[in-house]
Amino acid sequence: MEKFLFEGTQWFSAEFTAFLKHTYLVMPNWKWMVLIAGLVAGFALRPVIQWIFKQLKIHNPIAKKYAKSFSAYFFRFEIERPLAWIFIILMWFAIDDAIEVSGKFETYYEYILKGLMGFHVIRLVYYSVDALGFVFADVAAKTESKMDDNLVPFATKTLKALVVILGFLLILQSFGLNVMSLMAGLGLGGLALALAAQDTAANLFGSVTILIDNPFQLGDWIKVKDMEGTVEEIGFRSTRVRTFYNSVITIPNAMMAKETIDNMGVRPFRRIRQIVGIAYETPPDTIKEFCDRVRYAIRQEPAVVTDTVTVNFNGYADSQLNILVQFHLQVQTGPEEMEKQQAIFIEILKIAAELKVEFAYPTQTVYYRGGGDPEPQQQQQQQQHQQPVPTY
Template sequence: MPEFLHKTFYGNTIFEWGVAAAGILLSFVIAKTVYWLIGHFVKKLAKNTKNRFDDILVDMLEEPVVFVLIITGIWYSLHFLNLSETAQLAISRAYYVLFIVAGAWLLTRLSDATIETYLVPYVRKTEGKLDDQLLPIIRKGIKLSVWSIAVIVALDNAGYDVKAVLASLGIGGLALALAAKDTVANLFGSFTIFVDKPFVVGDRVKVKGYDGFVREVGIRSTRLQTLDGRMVTIPNQFVANESIVNVSSEPSRKITMDIGLTYDTTPEKMERAMEILREIAQNHPDTEENIVTAFTEFKDSALNIRFIYYIKKGASVFGAQNAINMAILRRFNDEGLEFAFPTQTIYTKAG
């Protein structure tokens, strides 16, 4: 062996430095070869399977796997050198930190692959837009949780006082939470709406005294378009805590009418009036078969008939009511049935 290879620099011979450098170079070559094999063979094998998960998984994990091979090769290559205890400790800590980073990278990539394979297709099939808006938040939340744990573990392995760091973060987090409590409440409110699904975009609902159609469900608020066309924005924390009436979920619309006839109406005409009401409701194409007519009470100025019918889901409520009311008016006029109106008779005593 040539004599110059035995010359010492910084506690190691040129030969030892060369072996370490060759090991590091070899680790890069191996990593590059594995990367090439994954791209040209493993991906092709994954594409031949019916399952889409393995395709996404291979694509997500190839970079972290190559990174792990590189840092592992560097770690073993540096073992050929005679290093001081301080240098060895620094390298060990650096290696553990890099390995933890690689682990976190692998976990986040794996979660992305799982979400892309299973959650994204499910979300695309749903009608509402809230889950589309929450999915990126879920992704970022998982990544933030994994990386936060990774940073804490890495700092602990690097020799830092993690308890002091966590205490500082806790105080800052408490202050931030107090300042953003409404935002957090709205965020949890949107999550509650997403999980419970009391309505979807397009439904007509009654909430917080407003009656209207849901036009948008966001992370912070829900927007309703009231029946008079005005847009109302309600924070999600109130929507989640309120009793919600989903008008669109009703199987049919119940219509209740009180029709008053004059007191000179005979019993036969009262029966005929109820028969006409049933005929009108039964012959309309947008009504259900469940029809109720009843002579309910003697009012001050009228004989009252309670008329209940149901309009089918999806039919025009105002259109059906208009058609039925016009038919009642025509049929009652043709049959000589008089509608009552409030009257008052005053008797005077002659002087």
């Protein structure tokens, strides 16, 4: 029979020694005691080891000196948790080797430890891929092309998905399963899975099409059917668009690849067109002066493309004379466009006030034709309306 530590010494009595050597289930009692003590010690030491790793992370000089380095981004994640667990799991493996756990219990014990180890290693690799994504995003931001700005998040998500899938397969392999035969067996249901995943596959190919064709970029203002907003994210399955009322629309990439996309963000100039209605009583000379002064005021705005300015009297409407005001602005964003447009429209109001030009509103003039005093006729009509209606 195998001996345990301190056996044959004066540390334990004969009765206690016999108790320790007595086999309970599949192991002697002393192995159970050492194993349980090791497990309890591991759970007790884990917060301490985690705190030590956290202090090392906080006081890392490389991360402080290089704020956009891989280590700086990597240490932003809670890496102290998986690192502490990996240290404890390695200690539990060492206890297993030291006391020589045998039988099926050893197999199950090692499977559990391997599963925990694999989970936390995958977690660290996952954080590493995320940190690499931040590093490449910083590099892509410095280039003139925006295609790499779209490609980096897509590649990061792809790598993270591969890390999870491959890590899970490696954990299964460590459990003694033949992963290749398992995948071959799953191939029998591949056709049914492919039919069920048609939409997913279509969206995935739509994502690839968007990245290759590059019809829009992050931050562009786009219109798709009746949907309109700013592109926030291009994912595996869908594209997220922030609308102008601050909600988020999730559009499947398969739809984005098929529909007509109106990219408002690539316009070199933005057209402003407005019909200003003035009263019919406005004298012709005043109309001409009003148009000339508005045209001059618009051309003074630095963001206006001067050769596109049009301010002319161009039509007769039911209740107003139409003045066409049209020009183009050289701006980059929607808020900037609205700000410049507002400034110009306020200047038009000021010019109209100075020239006493009245803006028209829908009106209707009623002309009365007839001889004599209209009041008796009105009274007669009222009396006719007040006659009782016969009932039958």
